[in-house]
Amino acid sequence: MKSQDIIKSMTDLKRRSEEVALLLKQLSHPQRLLILCSLVEGEKSVSEIEKGCGASQSSVSQFLKGMRLEGLVGARREGKQVFYKIQDDRVLSLMKSLYKTFCA
Template sequence: MALPAISSEMSDEELDRIAAKAQEASNLLKALSHEGRLMILCHLVSGEKSVTELERLLSARQAAVSQQLARLRLEGLVTPRREGKTIYYSLTDDRPKRILELIYELFCAGED
C-alpha cells in the first residue's frame, strides 16, 4: 500500500483530519515506546493475562506493571476484566498485534 502525499491542494478539512490522525498515531507510538509496555503487549498477543501473571512474566513489581497497564488502558490498547479479586487484561483490538508483528519482523526475525 502506498502512502498518500500531503499536498497544498488538500482542503482545510482534509488537512485537519490528517493532523488529528497524526496525533492519534503519535499517542499510540508513545505508548509503545516504553520497553515495559511493549513487553506487556507482547505477552498479551498470546491471550488474556492476569496482573499477577504479567508481574511474573516481566519479573516486575505489581506497582510498575499496574502503572504501565494504566497507560495502555488510557490509549485504548488493553481492556480489563475483573473476576473476583483478579483483574485480567487483553488486547482491545488487532492494532497492537499488527504493529508488534512488524516490530518482530524488523528487529527479531533474523535472529532465530
C-alpha cells in the same frame, strides 16, 4: 508497495501524526512493550504479567492503567484477579510489524 505509493501514503500519515504518535508512545517503553508482548499470547492476569516482565506490582498496575485509558488493553475482573487483554487491533498489527522488522 511502490516508492511513489509510499510517498503518497505518508500524506495520510501526516494528518494522523498526533494519533499515531500517541499510540507509538505507549509502545515506546521496554516494560510496556513486554506487557504487550505477553498479552499477544492471550488474556492474562496482572500477576502473570508481572512475572512475565519482571517489573514491580505497582509499576505494572500503573502501566496497565495508562494503556487502559488509551484503549489499548481491556480489563475484566474475575474474583480477586483482573485479566487484561489487547483490545486495540492496531496494537496487534503493530506488534506483528515490529516482529517482522526486528526479529525476522
